[in-house]
Amino acid sequence: MTIRAGLAGLFAAASIIATPALAQDYPERAVEFIVPWSPGGGSDTLMRLISGNIQPHLGVELPIINMPGVGGTVGLREASRRAADGYTISQVHEGLLVATETGITDLAWDDFEPIALMTASPQYLVAHPTENYSNFEEFVAYAQANPGDVTIGVTLGGVPHLHAAMIEQAFDLQFAYVGYEGTGERVRALVGGNLDVAIGDVSSSLAFVENGDLMFLAVGSTERVDDTPDVPTFTELGADLELAVTRGIVMPAGAPQEARDRMEAALEALANDPTYIEQTENAGASVMFRGQDAYRAYLSNLDRTVQSLSEVLAP
Structure with missing residues (x-):
C-alpha cells in the first residue's frame, strides 16, 4: 500500500509538472x-x-x-x-x-x-474618373439628379453594403448595387470602368489613385488620413459617419x-x-x-x- 501510495504521489506530481509543459510546447x-x-x-x-x-x-x-x-x-x-x-x-x-x-x-x-x-482600416468612397463629378459635393449633386443610375461595388450582405447604405441614407441618394466577393475584385472592376464608385481602402486603391486610374471622394475616418491628406472625411462633408x-x-x-x-x-x-x-x-x-x-x-x-x-x- 505504501508503494502504491508513493507511486500515485509521483504520478500526480508528474501530471502537475507536465501541464504547464504542454502549454509551453504549443505550437509544435x-x-x-x-x-x-x-x-x-x-x-x-x-x-x-x-x-x-x-x-x-x-x-x-x-x-x-x-x-x-x-x-x-x-x-x-x-x-x-x-x-x-x-x-x-x-x-x-x-x-x-x-x-x-x-x-x-x-x-x-x-x-x-x-x-x-x-x-x-478606414473605408473610402472611390470613383472611376468621369466628367460628371470631380469631388464629393459634385458627386452628390449628380447622384441626386440621377437616382438609381450610379453603380456602386460592394460585398452584398457585407460591411461594404452596410457602409454604402449609410452613405445613401445620410446624403439622400439611391445607388444601383453590384456585388463582388472582395475588395480587390470590385476595385479591379472599378478600374476597368465597370462601376461608377465602390467602397475601398488604401491598400487596394491608393496605387490606382496615384496613377490617375481612380479618385478618392471621401474617407470614413474621424480625421483625415496621413496617406491621403487631401481627402475629406464624411464628417467634414456634413454627415456623422464613421466607416471602418x-x-x-x-x-x-x-x-x-x-x-x-x-x-x-x-x-x-x-x-x-x-x-x-x-x-x-x-x-x-x-x-x-x-x-x-x-x-x-x-x-x-x-x-x-x-x-x-x-x-x-x-x-
Missing part, C-alpha cells in the same frame, strides 16, 4: 491561417503582414490559405469545421456579423474563439485555452513590433490590438449595433 508545427477572402484585397494584404512577421514571436510559420466565397463565409465555414486543436486560425471582420444578421450564413461570431483584434473595417483572429470553438493564450501573446508581441506597425500603416491600416476578453466584448457590442440596422441590410 505550423498553424494554418485561413483567410476567407481572395488575394489582393485589404484583408489578404493585412493578414499576409501578420503571417510574414509572426514567426519570431510565435516560433512557427502561419501559412495562408485563401478560401473566398459568399461574403467570406465559405472560408469561415471550413475554419469552423477544423479540429479545435489550436492549429487552425482564421480572420473575421464586421462582415461576418452582417452576414449572420441578413441570413447569408448561420455561422455567428460566437461560433469561434476570439483571440485578438489586430487592425482597423476591423480585422481580428479567431480559432475554432473549443480550442485549448493554452493554445489561445499562446497565440494571443504572440499577436500582442507582434502588435508592438515596429516593423509590423510600419508595414501595416503603409498598407493603410492602424494597429489596434485587443486581447481575448476585450475582443469578445467588442464583437458582442458590435453585434447589437448590426442587429439594430437590420432593416437597412434587408435584401
Whole structure:
C-alpha cells in the first residue's frame, strides 16, 4: 500500500509538472491561417503582414490559405469545421456579423474563439474618373439628379453594403448595387470602368489613385488620413459617419485555452513590433490590438449595433 501510495504521489506530481509543459510546447508545427477572402484585397494584404512577421514571436510559420466565397463565409465555414486543436486560425471582420444578421450564413461570431483584434482600416468612397463629378459635393449633386443610375461595388450582405447604405441614407441618394466577393475584385472592376464608385481602402486603391486610374471622394475616418491628406472625411462633408473595417483572429470553438493564450501573446508581441506597425500603416491600416476578453466584448457590442440596422441590410 505504501508503494502504491508513493507511486500515485509521483504520478500526480508528474501530471502537475507536465501541464504547464504542454502549454509551453504549443505550437509544435505550423498553424494554418485561413483567410476567407481572395488575394489582393485589404484583408489578404493585412493578414499576409501578420503571417510574414509572426514567426519570431510565435516560433512557427502561419501559412495562408485563401478560401473566398459568399461574403467570406465559405472560408469561415471550413475554419469552423477544423479540429479545435489550436492549429487552425482564421480572420473575421464586421462582415461576418452582417452576414449572420441578413441570413447569408448561420455561422455567428460566437461560433469561434476570439483571440485578438489586430487592425482597423478606414473605408473610402472611390470613383472611376468621369466628367460628371470631380469631388464629393459634385458627386452628390449628380447622384441626386440621377437616382438609381450610379453603380456602386460592394460585398452584398457585407460591411461594404452596410457602409454604402449609410452613405445613401445620410446624403439622400439611391445607388444601383453590384456585388463582388472582395475588395480587390470590385476595385479591379472599378478600374476597368465597370462601376461608377465602390467602397475601398488604401491598400487596394491608393496605387490606382496615384496613377490617375481612380479618385478618392471621401474617407470614413474621424480625421483625415496621413496617406491621403487631401481627402475629406464624411464628417467634414456634413454627415456623422464613421466607416471602418476591423480585422481580428479567431480559432475554432473549443480550442485549448493554452493554445489561445499562446497565440494571443504572440499577436500582442507582434502588435508592438515596429516593423509590423510600419508595414501595416503603409498598407493603410492602424494597429489596434485587443486581447481575448476585450475582443469578445467588442464583437458582442458590435453585434447589437448590426442587429439594430437590420432593416437597412434587408435584401
